[in-house]
Amino acid sequence: MNVLIFLFFILCLLSFIILGKPAFYFITGLFMTLVLFLAAIYFISHNFAVAPVF
Structure with a gap:
C-alpha cells in the first residue's frame, strides 16, 4: 500500500x-x-460481514 502511495x-x-x-488537480481528484x-465498498462489505442482513 505504501508503494502505491509512493x-x-x-x-x-x-x-x-x-x-x-490542471493535470495535477485532475489526477489528485481522480x-x-x-x-x-474503495473505502465505501470496504465499509459496506465489512458491516455486512459483521452484521449480515437476512
Missing part, C-alpha cells in the same frame, strides 16, 4: 512538472475519488 506521489509530481497544474469509492 508511486502515485511520483506520478503527481511528474504530471505537475510536465503538464502543469485518486481521491477512487480512494473514497
Whole structure:
C-alpha cells in the first residue's frame, strides 16, 4: 500500500512538472475519488460481514 502511495506521489509530481497544474488537480481528484469509492465498498462489505442482513 505504501508503494502505491509512493508511486502515485511520483506520478503527481511528474504530471505537475510536465503538464502543469490542471493535470495535477485532475489526477489528485481522480485518486481521491477512487480512494473514497474503495473505502465505501470496504465499509459496506465489512458491516455486512459483521452484521449480515437476512
